[in-house]
Amino acid sequence: MSKKVILMILDGWGITQDPKVSAIAQADTPFIDDLLKKYPHAKLYTSGENVGLPEGQMGNSEVGHMNLGAGRIVYQDLVKINKAIKDGSFFENQALKEAFEYAKENHKAVHLLGLLSNGGVHSHIDHLKALIDMAKKYNVPTYIHTFMDGRDVDPHSGVQFLKEIQEYIKDTPVKIASVIGRYYAMD
Structure with missing residues (x-):
């Protein structure tokens, strides 16, 4: 049996604990909302020590690309x-x-x-x-x-x-x- 998997990367798309300060949380995103309801998904922490940066250092696309699929923290x-x-x-x-x-x-x-x-x-x-x-x-x-x-x-x-x-x-x-x-x- 073959199963299909999609690795969907939305560069710059973030999830915040305070939706009042998030353009994404306030936007009308029915397609993404539907995907999140229907399918398994995971949240990634993309800054600081989670991606091999100093604590408190914001992540960026370059750091994200280096960590994707690595299965470990890639120290920058x-x-x-x-x-x-x-x-x-x-x-x-x-x-x-x-x-x-x-x-x-x-x-x-x-x-x-x-x-x-x-x-x-x-x-x-x-x-x-x-x-x-x-x-x-x-x-x-x-x-x-x-x-x-x-x-x-x-x-x-x-x-x-x-x-x-x-x-x-x-x-x-x-x-x-x-x-x-x-x-x-x-x-």
Whole structure:
């Protein structure tokens, strides 16, 4: 006997405990309502530690896609890098050490390119701070080329992140070299 199964993914469709703040709960969705009444279904928790993110970190489609069908929690790069910074292994990463050593020995600069935010999807400001700490340790001229986020975080939050990094790089060999929006640099 063959049975048919549908894995239906509704990206962005969520179930909340407070229907007053949910557009989905307030919308007229007779087809979905009928499916939920007639067929077995399950609810998935899609944020924080349930999908391999830090507690309280909201999930996103990329994280969801990585966890679908895995049968286990897939720890995201954000968590792995945070842990490595905390336990010190980040600073022993061979590729990073070799890059800074090469720059120092050959009187070259290091250029860091990346998203500047605390969004946690593609980057986190704490990771940049760890790289700045390495630049200080090796005393290598380092230039940051920032991609401002505005997608995974508030679109107006970039100024605050720039101020935070400017304060962090005081009295270091690190400078901000360029600032661009992620739409042009990444998307």
